[in-house]
Amino acid sequence: MNCGEVRRRAPLYLSGEMEGEELRLFSAHLEECSACAAEIADQWRLDERIRATLEAELVPVDRIERAVRRRMAASARRWRLGAIAAAVLAVAVLGLWLLQPDFPQAYADAARDHRLEVVEQQPRHWRYGPELEAIAAESGISLTRAATIVPVEYLLERGKICRIGGVRMLHLVYARGSRRYSLYLYSHPGSRQALRSFHSDGEQVSGVETGRFRVMVVTEGAAAECAELAQSAARQL
Amino acid sequence: MARREEAFERTAMVHARDLLRFARRLTRDAAEAEDLVQESLLRAWRGFEQFEPGTNARAWLFRILLNVLYASHRKERPSVTLLAAASDLPSAGSSAAEYVEVTDALDRLGAEPRAMLLLAVLEGFTCREIAEIAGVPIGTVMSRLSRAREAMREMLSTPARPAGERVAR
Numbered sequence: 001m002n003c004g005e006v007r008r009r010a011p012l013y014l015s016g017e018m019e020g021e022e023l024r025l026f027s028a029h030l031e032e033c034s035a036c037a038a039e040i041a042d043q044w045r046l047d048e049r050i051r052a053t054l055e056a057e058l059v060p061v062d063r064i065e066r067a068v069r070r071r072m073a074a075s076a077r078r079w080r081l082g083a084i085a086a087a088v089l090a091v092a093v094l095g096l097w098l099l100q101p102d103f104p105q106a107y108a109d110a111a112r113d114h115r116l117e118v119v120e121q122q123p124r125h126w127r128y129g130p131e132l133e134a135i136a137a138e139s140g141i142s143l144t145r146a147a148t149i150v151p152v153e154y155l156l157e158r159g160k161i162c163r164i165g166g167v168r169m170l171h172l173v174y175a176r177g178s179r180r181y182s183l184y185l186y187s188h189p190g191s192r193q194a195l196r197s198f199h200s201d202g203e204q205v206s207g208v209e210t211g212r213f214r215v216m217v218v219t220e221g222a223a224a225e226c227a228e229l230a231q232s233a234a235r236q237l
Numbered sequence: 238m239a240r241r242e243e244a245f246e247r248t249a250m251v252h253a254r255d256l257l258r259f260a261r262r263l264t265r266d267a268a269e270a271e272d273l274v275q276e277s278l279l280r281a282w283r284g285f286e287q288f289e290p291g292t293n294a295r296a297w298l299f300r301i302l303l304n305v306l307y308a309s310h311r312k313e314r315p316s317v318t319l320l321a322a323a324s325d326l327p328s329a330g331s332s333a334a335e336y337v338e339v340t341d342a343l344d345r346l347g348a349e350p351r352a353m354l355l356l357a358v359l360e361g362f363t364c365r366e367i368a369e370i371a372g373v374p375i376g377t378v379m380s381r382l383s384r385a386r387e388a389m390r391e392m393l394s395t396p397a398r399p400a401g402e403r404v405a406r
Contacts, residue, residue: 007383011357046386047358049339053336056336059254064257076241
């Protein structure tokens with residue numbers, strides 16, 4: 001190692017980073033070269049002088065520590081409040097979802113089905129009269145019952161088995177004058193639910209769960225009439 | 238105290254004094270140094286999740302401090318604004334005249350060589366750590382340290398000015 005390299009590498013020696021073969025060569029050069037030895041010794045003394053001077057300086061750090069801890073506590077509080085609020089919201093959303101697993105999706109699906117098949121009269125394989133008997137029985141009610149679960153002024157016109165949202169159900173259409181009303185009915189044991197109503201793009205939907213059946217009525221008429229039909233059906237079932 | 242706060246106390250807050258000592262010499266302004274350290278610690282607190290436990294926390298903190306300083310785009314100020322209160326002067330082990338002479342020489346270095354010299358000599362970082370903190374190659378650190386030491390020795394070999402001159406307002 002020559003004098004130039006020793007001067008270049010000196011910072012590594014002073015910081016204690018130099019090791020192994022390099023350190024051996026560096027030290028060997030200092031033993032042979034009094035100029036480099038004096039230079040490194042001077043640098044060492046300078047470092048010691050700076051260190052001794054600045055380390056003796058009083059550094060009043062308390063105020064910063066207090067300020068930082070205050071801000072830390074405030075941000076931790078905000079974070080905790082945010083986490084609690086998020087948890088409450090998550091529980092509320094989950095609760096609503098658990099309590100009403102298919103509401104209003106089932107109602108919206110029923111409304112869409114009514115619009116396509118009854119209002120827009122897209123071709124479907126409807127059953128009339130005696131043909132209705134078999135499909136009504138399949139859904140757990142007799143044709144007579146199906147005809148009389150609504151007030152007397154509504155006439156059972158036709159029906160069919162349909163599948164909405166993956167559930168097979170009986171779709172009955174009642175007539176009152178020129179108006180048509182859809183009643184969707186399927187076996188839904190164990191679950192009771194008082195009347196719920198939902199409005200979807202011109203259709204009114206009302207639903208009731210009786211403990212044995214879920215009933216949904218879709219009309220284009222007034223909400224009160226729709227609700228009355230659903231409640232009437234639920235009472236009769 | 239929450240676990241995150243405890244961990245931050247152990248990891249970062251224990252270095253507050255070193256950070257402030259470095260910042261005071263770097264900025265040459267006691268109030269600016271306090272702002273700088275406070276902002277650096279709060280930034281470290283906010284980004285504490287990114288810190289990998291077991292790695293060099295001190296180097297991480299000094300790197301944040303330099304980043305905050307550079308981001309603030311503050312111009313160098315005249316060297317006469319610093320630390321004039323009697324309570325700031327050394328308590329023991331170093332005379333007031335010696336203190337003024339050494340700090341005056343340091344203040345006359347450029348900001349970058351001064352930062353590197355302080356990191357190496359006062360804070361005891363290795364050249365490799367300084368390269369990481371300052372974001373420059375290790376060869377650059379070594380050459381700047383050599384030049385800073387040379388400049389300091391030149392300044393300190395000339396007779397010191399009277400102690401009162403620099404601290405007087």
